[in-house]
Amino acid sequence: MKLTEKQKRFCEEYLVDLNATQAAARAGYKDPNIGRQLITKNNVSQYIEKLRKEQAKRTGISADKVINELAAIAFSDRTELAKVDDYGVVRLTPTDRLSTEAKKTISGIKEGKYGTEVSSYDKLRALELLGKHFGLFTEQMTAAGEQELPKLFKALEEGDDESIEPEPEESSE
Structure with missing residues (x-):
């Protein structure tokens, strides 16, 4: 399943501090529990992992x-x-x-x-x-x-x- 722009934004924000609740708020979600729900979705976790790998490659870490x-x-x-x-x-x-x-x-x-x-x-x-x-x-x-x-x-x-x-x-x- 394809990610929405809001879900992609959540994934990018999640990499900032690895806090799903805060990432969801910064991405524009109103429900404070949505971050925990998003993180368990397969397509969201795969996208986060993809972003992590790109970040590691970019930073050399x-x-x-x-x-x-x-x-x-x-x-x-x-x-x-x-x-x-x-x-x-x-x-x-x-x-x-x-x-x-x-x-x-x-x-x-x-x-x-x-x-x-x-x-x-x-x-x-x-x-x-x-x-x-x-x-x-x-x-x-x-x-x-x-x-x-x-x-x-x-x-x-x-x-x-x-x-x-x-x-x-x-x-x-």
């Missing part, structure tokens, strides 16, 4: 580039940015002597009250985004935990205080 930038922030050696000399004085490394990876971690440089201040992107946030992308943080209940819960509930129902006590851990000595 790819998933690999984003992952590489996040990896640079997450894994670069921050000690390359500055050194502490024998007298405890911090010496900033000139930017022309920094590795490309170290440069990618810098979010800003300014003259502050006490001298030059270098700020960097959040290493933990970069690690978190990479971990989520690669599925490293799946929340699963351990098999042992799954076995212990039914025992605990049964003991509570029966009023058996001894069953509630944790089992002593084996000594590794």
Whole structure:
């Protein structure tokens, strides 16, 4: 099914902030729920995907580039940015002597009250985004935990205080 001009406008607006409700409003729709409905339509989602690919090609942005930038922030050696000399004085490394990876971690440089201040992107946030992308943080209940819960509930129902006590851990000595 062919898209209307209004639906095409919605798709273009959706790429601005990936917010279906706001995109629908900017495209001229009155119903605040229409964005969620449009996004589920096959022809609309296909057009959005087409626009995304065109945008990625036009801007040169790819998933690999984003992952590489996040990896640079997450894994670069921050000690390359500055050194502490024998007298405890911090010496900033000139930017022309920094590795490309170290440069990618810098979010800003300014003259502050006490001298030059270098700020960097959040290493933990970069690690978190990479971990989520690669599925490293799946929340699963351990098999042992799954076995212990039914025992605990049964003991509570029966009023058996001894069953509630944790089992002593084996000594590794």
